[in-house]
Amino acid sequence: MGNTEQRRGLCHVCFEQNDLVKTYFHFPIACECCGPTHFSIVYHCITCTPRAPRVTELQVATAKLLDPIHAGLFKKVTDE
C-alpha cells in the first residue's frame, strides 16, 4: 500500500543491522491472520533484494481445511 515505514533491525537478507524497509509477500491462502490473503513480511535493507521466506506461519480456520474448495481456502493472487 505504498507504506515505507522504516525501522532499525536485522536484515532478513544479509543479516546486518541496518535501517530496514519491509516487503510483503502474498500467498493465495484465505487465512485467519492477515485478511483476504496470507502475507509474510520481510524486513531488509533498501539495497538488499528481498526474497520470499522459505516457511511462513499462518492461522487457518479448521472448517476451511476440512472443505477447502467450498470454503474458498485457496485464493487467486493478482501480481502487482
Ligand SMILES: [Zn+2]
Ligand atoms: Zn541487507
Ligand SMILES: [Zn+2]
Ligand atoms: Zn495470514
